Amino acid sequence: MNEQQRARRPGGRSARVGAVVHQAVTDLIGERGYGNFTVGEVAARAGVADSSIYRRWGSLESLLADVALARLNARSPMPDTGTLAGDLRTYAAQVAREITGPDGLAVVRLAVALSGNGPQGLGAGDDLLAERMRQLQSMLDRARDRGEDPPDALDVLDHILAPMYIRVLFGLVPLTPDYIDGLVDRLL
């Protein structure tokens, strides 16, 4: 099977199971909150066997980390607009859209829950954060290569991501375009 054929057939049983299980987890977090459901309930909702979940993810904690990673990373690719201000504004707007969308609060709360939930959860949260920070650093490195003077990745976390995460968690929404651009302008 060559690349083109693979692109035409992204599915297959494994991908379908992945998609329905991820959606079942997102739905259950939205309905019940983190920590209030079991692997068995995920399996029942997704219409797959418990053993399929344990074989693929090993534990509920690993499955939850996989869902959070997929949502926060794959769905918000890093922009490359040609300017630092443009990149940061686009990036901030993407994150805002993701975390204020239908499943947004569930995803943010999942990331938070994983970040402090014992060694396994902590590890999952660290991976999540490390991957996100790596992508962000690449964007900032491109700005430096163009001769711009980018902030540190941790400053972006502190003054763009953290305010948006906390406002979503505390229900202080919507995040308006003016508010989001204001966070970027203040940082730059």
Place this chain on the structure above:
Amino acid sequence: MNEQQRARRPGGRSARVGAVVHQAVTDLIGERGYGNFTVGEVAARAGVADSSIYRRWGSLESLLADVALARLNARSPMPDTGTLAGDLRTYAAQVAREITGPDGLAVVRLAVALSGNGPQGLGAGDDLLAERMRQLQSMLDRARDRGEDPPDALDVLDHILAPMYIRVLFGLVPLTPDYIDGLVDRLL
């Protein structure tokens, strides 16, 4: 019983029950994470009857909100140093000490969990946030009365509290005095 006598006897059975139940909740959150214990388990840990908890707090959710409120409010009174910079630095350092202390992560995670956990949890989170914002606004109002030019309370949330909360949740600690003062200086 006059005021002085009351002050000498802050305890009594009700206060003792309150203290042991609060500590049991804090311990269980630290050990198991939010959402992974019942009223019965809190009661057993505290050495009181289930009915005592239901009579006083009504539900696990209300009890959790009460614990979060008590920890985040009563233990961090607002400073009054005579200058805005002094007040904000002292306040930020107090919050940092509370959220990086032995039970700090548990308290922050509890506040986050309550903030998005359905109508009852959301209401508890709203109360928590509203009370915190009211105290903060009083401090900022005093600065304005002195002729200083204070930021909005929401700017303090966005650029001092949110970064510290997110760093604790993501395990990016310690929060050093330089880091905390830097957040204040950047905002002012």
